Amino acid sequence: MRGNIYLYILVMAGVTYLIRLIPLIFMRKEIRNVYLKSFLYYVPYVTLAVMTFPAILSATANLWSALAGFGTALILAYRGGSLFKVSIIACLAVYIFELMVWG
């Protein structure tokens, strides 16, 4: 190992923090432009949907248990379950499904 591990960590932490900080520091006014405003309104929905699917299908040991978790989360979320509830029950669904099918 040639470099100093702590310097590596500080470099990466510095870059990552600046990426997160700069918009929060410079965008302090409310944006009036309807297009930009709408764009930023849609950002989280697109980002989270893209991150969830299809990645969730390969997150567990098996496609079928992943589908069990995915389906459970969709149904509970549609019924308005809290973050905690949806998330934990989806985990349990995967666990129980894998236990039942593979013992």
Add this chain to the structure above:
Amino acid sequence: MSNKIIPWKNGIKDGIPIALGYFAVSFTFGIVAKKAGLTPFQAVFMSGANLTSAGQFGALALIGTSATYLEMALTQLVINLRYCLMSCSLSQKLEVGTGWPHRFLVAFGVTDEIFGVSVCKEGKLNPFYNYGLMSVSISGWMLGTFCGVVSGEILPARIISALSVALYGMFIAVIIPPAKGNKLLTGIIISSMLLSLLFAQLPILSQISQGFKIIILTVAIAGIAALLFPVKEAAHEG
């Protein structure tokens, strides 16, 4: 007082699923970090200072090849550029008068998960809600790293498998309720998922890293949606 304590407590509650998901991911990170030659302190320090799974795994690979500091900086920039987009979105959720210290602290906790949960809260965002989310999820992230380095053994496969859906379950719980009865949001979510699937399957597109895929699809889909369906003032608050 209660406009600090209550949002903080709510943040803690909503942060528990994040912490569980983080534990599973950072446990694996801890194992890899140990193999890369990091001490427990170094691994936990890296987790606490960075809070970025892809970035940290990438860093381990670079450290293993004795990369230069510039390479490290550029790699982190590329892997983590999506946080910039998230911070832009989050900047509009804070009250205009939110002071510097709050902006500096909130910025530290902009991860996929903390962003996703906080940006979809109704109304303006109270920084203390973010601090609640951050206090449990960062603890989970660091604790998982520590356990991974120290034990060096994989958690039972079944537990990892189950915990791995925690973060996705949370994302679903964030985006589905507002989309209920809203054809536009439903359409946007379904198109995003389908295009994401397409990107994962098509030969050349599947070579694009996850971080850039998120940026490309977000800019394209949210950009087109904003053009076709500009949001009216009232809808923005909801």
